[in-house]
Amino acid sequence: MxxxxxxxxxxxxxxxxGHMERHxxxxxxxxxxxxxxxxxxxxDLEEQGKEPVAFDHDCREGICGACSLVxxxxxxxxxxxxxxQLHMRSFxxxxxxxxxxxxxxxxxxxIIKDCVVDRSGFDRVIQSxxxxxxxxxxxxxxxxxxxxxxxxxxxxxxxxCIGCGACVAACKNASAMLFVSAKVSxxxxxxxxxxxxxERVHSMVNTMDKEGFGSCTNYGECEAACPKSISTDxxxxxxxxxxxxxxxxxx
Amino acid sequence: xxxxxxIPEGPIQDKWANHKMAMKLVNPANKRKYKVIIIGSGLxxxxxxxxxxxxxxxxxxxxxxxxxxxxHSIAAQGGINAAKNYPGDGDSIYRLFYDTVKGGxxxxxxxxxxxxxxxxxxxxxxxxxxxxxxxREYGGLLANRSFGGAQVSRTFYARGQxxxxxxxxxxxxxxxxxxxxxxxxxxRSEMLDVVVDDNTAKGVIVRNLVTGQIESHAADxxxxxxGGYGNVFYLSTNAMGCNVTAAYRAxxxxxxxxxxCYTQIHPTCIPVSGEHQSKLTLMSxxxxxxxxxxxxxxxxxxxxxxxxxxxxRDYYLERKYPSFGNLAPRDIASRSAKExxxxxxxxxxxxLGVYLDFRDAISRLGEDTISARYGNLFDMYERIxxxxxxxxxxxxYPAVHYTMxxxxxxxxxxxxxxxxYVIGEANFSDHGANRLGASALMxxxxxxxxxxxxxxxxxxxxxxxxxxxxxxxxxxxVDAEEAVKSQVNTLLNINGRRTVDSFHKELxxxxxxxxxxxxxxxxxxxxxxxxxxxxxxFWNDVKVNGTADNLNMxxxxxxxxxxxxxxxxxxxRDALAREESAGGHFRAxxxxxxGEALRNDDDFCHAxxxxxxxxxxxxxRHREELDFENIKLATRSxx
Ligand SMILES: Cc1cc2nc3c(=O)[nH]c(=O)nc-3n(C[C@H](O)[C@H](O)[C@H](O)COP(=O)(O)OP(=O)(O)OC[C@H]3O[C@@H](n4cnc5c(N)ncnc54)[C@H](O)[C@@H]3O)c2cc1C
Ligand code: SF4
Ligand code: FES
Numbered sequence: 001m002x003x004x005x006x007x008x009x010x011x012x013x014x015x016x017x018g019h020m021e022r023h024x025x026x027x028x029x030x031x032x033x034x035x036x037x038x039x040x041x042x043x044d045l046e047e048q049g050k051e052p053v054a055f056d057h058d059c060r061e062g063i064c065g066a067c068s069l070v071x072x073x074x075x076x077x078x079x080x081x082x083x084x085q086l087h088m089r090s091f092x093x094x095x096x097x098x099x100x101x102x103x104x105x106x107x108x109x110x111i112i113k114d115c116v117v118d119r120s121g122f123d124r125v126i127q128s129x130x131x132x133x134x135x136x137x138x139x140x141x142x143x144x145x146x147x148x149x150x151x152x153x154x155x156x157x158x159x160x161c162i163g164c165g166a167c168v169a170a171c172k173n174a175s176a177m178l179f180v181s182a183k184v185s186x187x188x189x190x191x192x193x194x195x196x197x198x199e200r201v202h203s204m205v206n207t208m209d210k211e212g213f214g215s216c217t218n219y220g221e222c223e224a225a226c227p228k229s230i231s232t233d234x235x236x237x238x239x240x241x242x243x244x245x246x247x248x249x250x251x
Numbered sequence: 252x253x254x255x256x257x258i259p260e261g262p263i264q265d266k267w268a269n270h271k272m273a274m275k276l277v278n279p280a281n282k283r284k285y286k287v288i289i290i291g292s293g294l295x296x297x298x299x300x301x302x303x304x305x306x307x308x309x310x311x312x313x314x315x316x317x318x319x320x321x322x323h324s325i326a327a328q329g330g331i332n333a334a335k336n337y338p339g340d341g342d343s344i345y346r347l348f349y350d351t352v353k354g355g356x357x358x359x360x361x362x363x364x365x366x367x368x369x370x371x372x373x374x375x376x377x378x379x380x381x382x383x384x385x386x387r388e389y390g391g392l393l394a395n396r397s398f399g400g401a402q403v404s405r406t407f408y409a410r411g412q413x414x415x416x417x418x419x420x421x422x423x424x425x426x427x428x429x430x431x432x433x434x435x436x437x438x439r440s441e442m443l444d445v446v447v448d449d450n451t452a453k454g455v456i457v458r459n460l461v462t463g464q465i466e467s468h469a470a471d472x473x474x475x476x477x478g479g480y481g482n483v484f485y486l487s488t489n490a491m492g493c494n495v496t497a498a499y500r501a502x503x504x505x506x507x508x509x510x511x512c513y514t515q516i517h518p519t520c521i522p523v524s525g526e527h528q529s530k531l532t533l534m535s536x537x538x539x540x541x542x543x544x545x546x547x548x549x550x551x552x553x554x555x556x557x558x559x560x561x562x563x564r565d566y567y568l569e570r571k572y573p574s575f576g577n578l579a580p581r582d583i584a585s586r587s588a589k590e591x592x593x594x595x596x597x598x599x600x601x602x603l604g605v606y607l608d609f610r611d612a613i614s615r616l617g618e619d620t621i622s623a624r625y626g627n628l629f630d631m632y633e634r635i636x637x638x639x640x641x642x643x644x645x646x647x648y649p650a651v652h653y654t655m656x657x658x659x660x661x662x663x664x665x666x667x668x669x670x671x672y673v674i675g676e677a678n679f680s681d682h683g684a685n686r687l688g689a690s691a692l693m694x695x696x697x698x699x700x701x702x703x704x705x706x707x708x709x710x711x712x713x714x715x716x717x718x719x720x721x722x723x724x725x726x727x728x729v730d731a732e733e734a735v736k737s738q739v740n741t742l743l744n745i746n747g748r749r750t751v752d753s754f755h756k757e758l759x760x761x762x763x764x765x766x767x768x769x770x771x772x773x774x775x776x777x778x779x780x781x782x783x784x785x786x787x788x789f790w791n792d793v794k795v796n797g798t799a800d801n802l803n804m805x806x807x808x809x810x811x812x813x814x815x816x817x818x819x820x821x822x823x824r825d826a827l828a829r830e831e832s833a834g835g836h837f838r839a840x841x842x843x844x845x846g847e848a849l850r851n852d853d854d855f856c857h858a859x860x861x862x863x864x865x866x867x868x869x870x871x872r873h874r875e876e877l878d879f880e881n882i883k884l885a886t887r888s889x890x
Binding site for chain 1: 320323335525528752
């Protein structure tokens with residue numbers, strides 16, 4: 001059982017000033033997940049009649065993309081995984097006993113409370129074109145189109161994005177390029193996405209700019225922080241799609 | 252309470268087609284005038300909202316997460332069934348129908364299940380058209396695998412992330428409608444009541460979780476797509492936010508609740524590691540295609556697994572169920588695991604675990620093949636347990652996973668409240684007493700894309716041309732809003748000593764011990780005494796900090812736990828009244844000499860539907876008799 005010195009961001013509301021608050025968290029087992037450590041802290045706070053720290057989480061399986069903490073300066077902490085899949089043994093094994101916890105920071109992700117931020121900008125980027133325009137109805141037989149496995153696999157790799165926003169939080173410019181390119185690339189690698197590829201890339205990039213995400217200057221921090229190992233190759237695909245959509249044929 | 256299932260006439264394979272022809276349509280120009288509220292943005296809710304939007308209705312969709320893409324459906328791993336018969340292994344709509352009815356231990360409604368099987372193929376077509384990246388073979392065609400107790404390969408999958416990919420498909424379709432202005436999306440919003448007048452749904456009361464504002468929303472029809480209630484057990488494989496609130500509050504407003512005791516305990520989850528545990532993680536059932544389940548033959552054998560020779564291992568599923576072996580259905584596999592652990596042959600520190608061993612598959616197929624099939628699951632296992640499953644067998648134990656019970660709906664998916672529809676895991680309709688693997692995704696999407704948008708039109712059209720939506724100034728809204736506000740204030744003002752979580756944990760323990768994998772009369776009676784006591788303590792002694800006018804996650808949790816504290820009792824009452832064993836409901840008093848579930852078709856071939864009467868008064872049990880006209884009632888055997 002280990003003890004940690006935790007400093008965590010507290011901010012009572014969107015317009016309030018925030019600060020780091022210090023806590024000593026005792027009785028932490030290496031098998032506990034990072035969020036279970038925070039549950040433990042919150043249980044203590046509640047028993048003392050204090051408000052627990054607000055943070056987003058839901059599935060705790062690394063798939064919903066809700067959890068979103070910067071831990072000792074790194075989005076989702078020291079491992080290539082989501083905050084919820086991080087375990088306390090990772091700190092124990094490296095003799096780290098001080099933990100700083102902050103929200104994902106970006107102009108486009110305003111803070112709602114404590115470590116909870118508003119990532120609805122991502123939803124609006126998808127709304128602007130991250131889909132295939134097909135109504136529910138009589139789609140052709142699913143096997144009407146064979147898709148070569150390598151293409152399907154590349155599309156899948158991009159589709160694995162969970163929309164967590166770590167790429168934005170890790171980027172000095174708070175760029176959303178990795179997230180946007182993952183969706184562009186997922187649909188660009190499939191025949192279903194072909195008809196709208198021109199408009200899609202344009203309007204998604206425009207919306208990204210409008211939402212206040214920064215520009216991409218190829219630091220590559222996004223890929224390093226991404227829990228799903230989304231590759232910056234997708235950014236190259238996006239750039240290619242963007243240029244092609246201006247100059248040439250779409251296929 | 253009148254239960255009319257409204258099953259269409261005619262042979263089973265024609266019912267849905269005939270019904271579609273017989274239903275009224277809404278004139279395209281009028282669709283915009285109808286407002287439909289959809290609570291939930293999981294597979295069921297998102298697919299319904301998107302489709303209703305495409306059709307031109309005016310839709311308001313709500314979810315409590317920060318984005319519709321994060322609904323709990325995202326976590327589904329294994330796959331989705333369809334009767335495509337692409338592998339040519341003898342599958343058909345009829346066989347999928349048959350397997351689902353049998354798998355549900357003859358406690359589902361034939362007509363609904365047949366429709367589900369019939370629609371299954373369209374779902375796959377539609378999802379592929381959306382760009383859902385299902386697994387493919389080298390030739391570029393879709394790949395299938397066998398899954399969870401099926402003897403044909405009918406499961407479509409997307410690595411271990413099928414739910415994610417399907418949900419993102421539905422979310423993208425929904426996003427397109429949000430952009431088109433047909434759907435208004437309300438995230439971080441929790442529905443706390445349905446407004447009902449004259450047994451007809453008029454709208455909902457919602458709390459904006461960011462501002463704390465309590466709002467009224469009026470509609471011509473309300474759809475609940477709010478998922479399952481497995482978290483009544485505290486520990487389950489469900490996401491932390493999953494809850495029964497929407498369904499339970501609808502029940503208190505007059506919607507019948509069907510078969511609340513039917514819970515699915517999934518056999519392959521990572522065992523509990525300690526008191527701190529906040530949730531359990533599922534290891535996809537697809538692992539049972541290649542993994543072999545065993546425990547030592549000796550009681551209390553503490554040797555490491557690789558030190559236990561072959562002849563001292565008990566591959567108990569293969570032994571007991573030679574034809575299905577490791578692929579025996581979930582309820583059977585779970586109960587067998589509990590049995591061997593109760594005998595004292597369980598493994599791991601707690602003794603609550605069995606091995607799932609890939610040694611033979613690795614030596615037969617090579618580590619690369621196994622890693623290509625299950626790599627992400629193996630990684631997840633290692634991350635959580637710090638053990639390498641390529642070298643040591645996994646340890647697994649059953650955990651609460653899915654709830655077959657839910658609000659009662661007729662063939663049109665309408666509850667006993669007019670204009671209140673229930674889709675996805677929140678209803679009771681298709682899985683009977685046990686759900687087969689890869690069938691929940693199928694059902695959620697069948698309901699949302701293909702059934703509800705058709706059946707709801709019939710209702711809306713029947714409202715007539717002079718129909719007026721009830722305004723939110725109406726007394727029914729005012730009263731409901733008042734009640735919700737008053738509950739919020741009460742919770743904040745109790746100012747007791749115990750945290751919300753401590754109550755939730757205690758309830759979970761009562762439920763797991765008495766209403767879990769094996770249930771007895773005396774255990775259930777104890778729970779029915781203990782739960783009201785705990786509930787009373789909650790209302791006297793809970794401590795909820797913070798205020799009502801901003802993001803307050805303890806307050807949200809308190810409301811959900813308050814409902815679980817009532818609902819848990821209803822589950823136990825249902826389990827007590829059902830004097831038989833069927834699927835996920837195992838009453839120790841009703842078993843064969845070999846320890847298999849013993850149904851009682853003479854007295855219990857029905858869905859039990861509970862009607863709320865008053866707080867602290869026993870609810871009334873009604874029944875919908877189930878007729879099996881196509882598939883003969885038979886004892887389920889997997890031997
Ligand atoms: C770990 C795991 C793996 C699974 N794997 C498979 C699988 O491989 N194959 C398969 O077929 N099934 C699987 N299932 C089951 C399946 O995922 C679910 O049954 C299904 O996704 C439920 O979908 P749904 O749309 O009904 O509900 P959910 O996806 O749970 O969505 C519920 C929605 O309702 C909203 N909501 C709830 N209450 C309120 C409220 N009061 N106010 C506002 N909004 C509310 C939530 O925000 C959410 O948007 C799995 C389940 C789990 C837990
Ligand atoms: S690209 Fe990676 S880091 Fe960015 S949102 Fe997607 S999963 Fe998260
Ligand atoms: S809580 Fe879902 S990804 Fe972390």
